Amino acid sequence: MDTLQRQYRVNIAGPTTFTVLLNSIQMGFNTLAIQKRSSDVWNVLLKQNLLGLKLFFPQLRSV
Numbered sequence: 001m002d003t004l005q006r007q008y009r010v011n012i013a014g015p016t017t018f019t020v021l022l023n024s025i026q027m028g029f030n031t032l033a034i035q036k037r038s039s040d041v042w043n044v045l046l047k048q049n050l051l052g053l054k055l056f057f058p059q060l061r062s063v
Helices: 002-008 015-048 050-056
Strands: none
């Protein structure tokens, strides 16, 4: 089994392990989607200068 994993770069998984791997991949994609949405929200807020965000977050002044 070690030879299969090294030579062909595959993971041998039973039903439980396979389910865990799929859940892990799904969580990764969900995290990427959340990061993109939060980035979009920040961009909208910065464009609108909503509530004077640059006053609350000095590091955003250079943006």
